[in-house]
Amino acid sequence: MSRTHVTQFAVAFGDCDPAQIVFYPNFFRWMDAASLHFFAAAGVLPWHQRDAGDGIIGTPLVDAHARFIVPATYGDRIAIETSVVEWRKKSFVMRHVIRRGDTVLVEGREVRVFARRHPHDPARIEALPPPEMIRKLFE
Amino acid sequence: MSRTHVTQFAVAFGDCDPAQIVFYPNFFRWMDAASLHFFAAAGVLPWHQRDAGDGIIGTPLVDAHARFIVPATYGDRIAIETSVVEWRKKSFVMRHVIRRGDTVLVEGREVRVFARRHPHDPARIEALPPPEMIRKLFE
Amino acid sequence: MSRTHVTQFAVAFGDCDPAQIVFYPNFFRWMDAASLHFFAAAGVLPWHQRDAGDGIIGTPLVDAHARFIVPATYGDRIAIETSVVEWRKKSFVMRHVIRRGDTVLVEGREVRVFARRHPHDPARIEALPPPEMIRKLFE
Amino acid sequence: MSRTHVTQFAVAFGDCDPAQIVFYPNFFRWMDAASLHFFAAAGVLPWHQRDAGDGIIGTPLVDAHARFIVPATYGDRIAIETSVVEWRKKSFVMRHVIRRGDTVLVEGREVRVFARRHPHDPARIEALPPPEMIRKLFE
Numbered sequence: 001m002s003r004t005h006v007t008q009f010a011v012a013f014g015d016c017d018p019a020q021i022v023f024y025p026n027f028f029r030w031m032d033a034a035s036l037h038f039f040a041a042a043g044v045l046p047w048h049q050r051d052a053g054d055g056i057i058g059t060p061l062v063d064a065h066a067r068f069i070v071p072a073t074y075g076d077r078i079a080i081e082t083s084v085v086e087w088r089k090k091s092f093v094m095r096h097v098i099r100r101g102d103t104v105l106v107e108g109r110e111v112r113v114f115a116r117r118h119p120h121d122p123a124r125i126e127a128l129p130p131p132e133m134i135r136k137l138f139e
Numbered sequence: 140m141s142r143t144h145v146t147q148f149a150v151a152f153g154d155c156d157p158a159q160i161v162f163y164p165n166f167f168r169w170m171d172a173a174s175l176h177f178f179a180a181a182g183v184l185p186w187h188q189r190d191a192g193d194g195i196i197g198t199p200l201v202d203a204h205a206r207f208i209v210p211a212t213y214g215d216r217i218a219i220e221t222s223v224v225e226w227r228k229k230s231f232v233m234r235h236v237i238r239r240g241d242t243v244l245v246e247g248r249e250v251r252v253f254a255r256r257h258p259h260d261p262a263r264i265e266a267l268p269p270p271e272m273i274r275k276l277f278e
Numbered sequence: 279m280s281r282t283h284v285t286q287f288a289v290a291f292g293d294c295d296p297a298q299i300v301f302y303p304n305f306f307r308w309m310d311a312a313s314l315h316f317f318a319a320a321g322v323l324p325w326h327q328r329d330a331g332d333g334i335i336g337t338p339l340v341d342a343h344a345r346f347i348v349p350a351t352y353g354d355r356i357a358i359e360t361s362v363v364e365w366r367k368k369s370f371v372m373r374h375v376i377r378r379g380d381t382v383l384v385e386g387r388e389v390r391v392f393a394r395r396h397p398h399d400p401a402r403i404e405a406l407p408p409p410e411m412i413r414k415l416f417e
Numbered sequence: 418m419s420r421t422h423v424t425q426f427a428v429a430f431g432d433c434d435p436a437q438i439v440f441y442p443n444f445f446r447w448m449d450a451a452s453l454h455f456f457a458a459a460g461v462l463p464w465h466q467r468d469a470g471d472g473i474i475g476t477p478l479v480d481a482h483a484r485f486i487v488p489a490t491y492g493d494r495i496a497i498e499t500s501v502v503e504w505r506k507k508s509f510v511m512r513h514v515i516r517r518g519d520t521v522l523v524e525g526r527e528v529r530v531f532a533r534r535h536p537h538d539p540a541r542i543e544a545l546p547p548p549e550m551i552r553k554l555f556e
Contacts (some may be wrong), residue, residue: 012450013463013475018187018256018352019197019264020465021290025167032164033429037490046430046492048157048401048437052348058158058430065204071264074453075298075463124328125210126265127156151311152336153440157491170323170419172290175352185291187298187540197291213314213322213435229370262465276349279521296465297475297532297542303449306442326435336436349542374525392434403436 003138004083005041007034009015011076021071028064031096031108034080035059038094042137054131055116062091063111078105087135090127142277143222144180146173150215160210167203170235170247173219174198177233181276193270194255201230202250209244217244226274229266281416282361283319285312289354299349306342309374310385312358313337316372320415332409333394340369341389348383356383365413368405419498420555423460424451424459438488445481448513448525451497452476455511459554462553471548472533477506480528487522495522502526509546 011031017023040046046055072078079099086093096108113127114134148169156162179185186245193266211217218238235247236257253273287308295301308402318324325334350356357377364371374386392412424445434440455462464473478489489495493515503510513525531551 008485010450010454012446013453014295014303014446014449015540016296017197017292018296018298019199020153020296021149021199021264022167023171024200024203025164025171025292027166028164029162029429029431032162033427033432036430037427040492048488049491058371060158060210061159061163061205061207063162063204063206066200067202068200071199073465075457075466125160149315151307151497152314153307153310153442154433155435156431157433157435164431168290168292171292172288175291176288179353187351188353212324212326213406214318214327238407268425295475297477299450299477299542301446302478302481303442303445306445307440308434310440310442334465336434338436338438338483339441340489341482341484342441343480344478345480346478349477 003042004081005034007037007080007082009078009080011072011078013074016074019134021073024068026066027066027098027106027108030078030080030098031066032108033112034082034096035094035112038084039134040083044134044137048124049130052069052133054128056114056128056131057117057125058115059112060115060125061110061112064108066106068106070103072099072100072105076100084138089128090129092130141183143220144173144177145245146176146219146221148217148219150211150213150217152213155213160212163207166205166207166237166247169217169219169237170205170249173221173235174233174249174251177221177223178273183273183276184226191270191272193267195253195267195270196256196264197254198251199254199264200249201253203248205245205247207245209242211239215239219247222275226269229268231269281314281320282359283312285358285360287356287358289350289352289356291352294352299351303348305346305376305384305386308356308358309344309375309388312360312374313372313388313390316360316362317412322412322415324405330409330411332405332406334396334409335403336393337390338393338403339390340387342386344384344386346384348378350378350380350383354378354396357409362416365408368407370408420459421498422451422455424454424497424499426488426495426497428491430490430491433491438490441485442489444483444485444523444525445498447495447515448527450480451499451513452511452527452529455499456503456551461551469548469550471545473531473545474533474534474542476529476543477532478527478529481525483525484522485523487517487520489517489522493517501555504547505548509547529551
């Protein structure tokens with residue numbers, strides 16, 4: 001539960017808007033990528049490569065929140081420190097702290113579920129309890 | 140203050156991820172676009188076309204939050220109902236309700252500031268109180 | 279073959295870069311969306327809703343080209359005129375002309391294939407000849 | 418002129434579409450980022466940090482082309498090898514070869530100009546000849 005992972009990103013020109021700062025949805029895009037790197041670093045294969053019998057296709061969001069404290073611009077190198085701060089029955093909570101050097105730029109929080117295709121209707125997805133196999137990697 | 144604006148979007152194939160649902164940062168992208176349409180509908184020109192002497196270059200985020208209730212996929216038509224629910228001294232709060240037909244998909248909330256280039260350091264931006272000229276359009 | 283479809287887009291603040299003009303990959307994003315609207319306008323359902331027995335999951339690109347003639351910025355309304363200009367044995371060629379009013383901004387050309395999951399290896403995709411059922415809609 | 422630079426990217430879940438492969442405009446997004454890394458590696462500061470008196474705000478595109486040879490998916494690590502293959506009077510040509518390991522995935526070509534704000538109309542941009550100071554870094 002106390003495991004953290006840090007993912008590095010370089011802010012690109014095209015990540016910034018006409019105010020010359022990062023267009024804010026990109027911070028969520030980076031948090032999402034950091035979430036997957038977090039699991040990969042613990043040994044969980046990308047969803048499409050796993051063959052764990054649980055049919056997981058992703059970890060869609062239930063809730064997302066971010067506080068934007070200091071802006072970033074292109075040329076900046078940023079680091080996202082990611083951890084799971086809570087495992088719930090049907091969901092889990094990730095925390096992301098985004099820094100440039102020692103400066104905290106953004107604090108984010110995502111509530112996610114593990115999802116698979118609905119067995120009777122592949123057009124729908126359904127939430128699963130966090131798989132034991134994944135959860136215990138973080139204990 | 141009670142004014143609302145509805146912006147329509149078509150969910151594209153490329154807005155969706157390998158789980159076949161909207162990649163969540165796109166909802167924030169659409170909320171951001173809806174925010175600008177909200178101001179445009181009230182008669183505020185795009186920032187780069189205004190010549191109001193206040194030097195506003197955008198309305199960057201201080202805080203963003205969304206609850207994701209029902210997923211969407213490509214081919215869907217969605218509507219974002221946008222309003223300003225609070226004017227504060229240095230910031231303001233926007234509310235976005237995203238629907239497909241009558242179904243609420245996402246509820247979002249953005250806290251924003253009006254920003255201009257810092258007069259002594261154009262590489263920085265600074266927050267302004269919401270301009271009277273803009274604020275009174277919504278009273 | 280001579281059928282064309284026009285899709286309208288509003289250029290958003292977040293579609294533009296620090297030079298205040300559209301970040302160019304967004305033009306390809308819009309062309310991709312226009313391609314799907316082109317098929318939808320002819321009566322082809324989104325891939326995930328079709329049940330045509332051919333397993334098509336998308337129309338990935340083989341080749342893409344664009345000439346950028348006049349830039350666009352946020353607040354602009356643009357129209358993409360899309361047509362299929364050539365049906366080949368295993369691929370097809372789409373043409374996109376992007377205009378703001380009467381001004382041509384971008385001319386694009388995409389070579390695409392119809393793709394399905396490889397029957398023996400779902401992790402791979404394979405190109406199909408353009409389905410007769412779709413092709414004849416444009417004759 | 419013979420200088421090349423290699424930029425590494427990790428393909429994220431959100432970079433992929435419902436066909437589970439990279440949504441193609443992202444390849445152009447990465448080429449654009451690789452172009453800036455190419456200049457940075459040669460010692461050219463990000464445009465907003467330079468104070469070279471030439472007012473350059475970016476290197477917008479005149480023409481872009483890509484051949485998509487092999488698809489990529491999330492979890493892949495890709496490398497973009499970038500070079501300037503031609504300096505012209507008012508523009509220059511960049512070449513990008515995108516590989517996963519030894520496999521070439523995409524070959525791209527961008528024709529770009531150096532741009533600054535138009536001196537008499539800051540809402541417009543104008544192309545400059547490639548600055549000597551930048552060009553000679555590659556000779």
